[in-house]
Amino acid sequence: MMSTIPEPLTTELIEQAIAWRRHLHRHPELSFQEHETSRYIAGILESFGGLEISRPTPTSVVAKLIGAHPGKTLALRADIDALPIEEEAPIEDASRNPGVMHACGHDGHTATLLAVAKLLSARKEQLRGEIRFIFQHAEEMPPGGARELVAAGVMDGVDWVVGEHLASLLPVGQIGIAYGEMMASPDNFTILVKGYGGHAGSPHRAVDVIAIGAQIVTNLQHIVSRNADPLERLVVSIAQFTAGASHNVIPDQAIIKGTVRSFSTEVREEAERQIERIAGGVASAHGASIELDYVYGYDPVVNDEGLTRTIEAVLVETFGRDAVVHQPPSMGGEDFSAYQRVVPGTFFNIGAGNVDKGIVYPHHHPKFMIDEEALQNGILAFVKIAEHLLEWNRD
Known part of the structure; x- marks a missing residue:
């Protein structure tokens, strides 16, 4: 001043x-x-x-x-x-x-x-x-x-x-x-991972959405590091992972929330496609499914x-x-x-x-x-x- x-x-x-x-x-x-x-x-x-x-x-x-x-x-x-x-x-x-x-x-x-x-x-x-x-x-x-x-x-x-x-x-x-x-542009997304719940002592009888969700989170990091042009500005961050309510119950659903930040319409649209492809592929490989809600934020x-x-x-x-x-x-x-x-x-x-x-x-x-x-x-x-x-x- x-x-x-x-x-x-x-x-x-x-x-x-x-x-x-x-x-x-x-x-x-x-x-x-x-x-x-x-x-x-x-x-x-x-x-x-x-x-x-x-x-x-x-x-x-x-x-x-x-x-x-x-x-x-x-x-x-x-x-x-x-x-x-x-x-x-x-x-x-x-x-x-x-x-x-x-x-x-x-x-x-x-x-x-x-x-x-x-x-x-x-x-x-x-x-x-x-x-x-x-x-x-x-x-x-x-x-x-x-x-x-x-x-x-x-x-x-x-x-x-x-x-x-x-x-x-x-x-x-x-x-x-x-x-x-x-x-x-701050876009937001929610991934609902749907599996099959069960007793934590019998994981083979369930489709474990927590284990699957963890792999989805890990694999989404490939969007920036391996699927996007390194000269493009792009951020994909997971900020919330919610599942389960007990130490001995495998839940049947998990929710993953995150954000995508970019400066290009093409980049943000491609990021949406990659999130759906990667999350859906990981879930399908383990007998689960996903629902993606992708919300475009401000320009x-x-x-x-x-x-x-x-x-x-x-x-x-x-x-x-x-x-x-x-x-x-x-x-x-x-x-x-x-x-x-x-x-x-x-x-x-x-x-x-x-x-x-x-x-x-x-x-x-x-x-x-x-x-x-x-x-x-x-x-x-x-x-x-x-x-x-x-x-x-x-x-």
């Missing part, structure tokens, strides 16, 4: 953003359940004046700031949902909703965009064009809220869309950008080259060359990609980690935290990008 508050930010605005973020952190809500969160956001936006506020879905909020002069339209996006995680972070403003936590920084994203909306709405007379503030629900749960908002027409007439993500593993003060491919996040180049120049001018770092693609997923399917878009990271403060845990961890000093950088980045894009394209 900078030693002084840079214009046009103020100390009051930063303190307000921190207060909003802490309130949201205390009151997290899960995907598609963000009723109080969206009401809270809408109420704050209404207090600014000069915004056209709508509710495209029951738990999302969109605010339009239409300038006094004609111009382009820029959409800025924040996600607002939390995760089903019991918080363990040692902070005073911990979650008050048992089993629910803002473990991915969405509370910070929301507070940041509220601060940007407050600052820019006060400068409406200087604005050329329109800024659309999108407070999106359900980023964490496929099919995701972004797809619903696109279907509701939220992106109609938009020229660019820009999003930020607070990153706990990137030091505060740094900003991470990526050209082209940034985040993968990959692919940043627009031209827009990213422009944004990098703005960020370097604002924060300095050393503060802006190029990051490799991540195998995590984000439904920001739904917006990029219809308009040019760029997604980038705001460093929010701090080893000295113990802020070192990754996203989706029960001890996840952010350095609140990152909020200032996020606000300033959005403001400077908006100023540049909408002034640069003036008629």
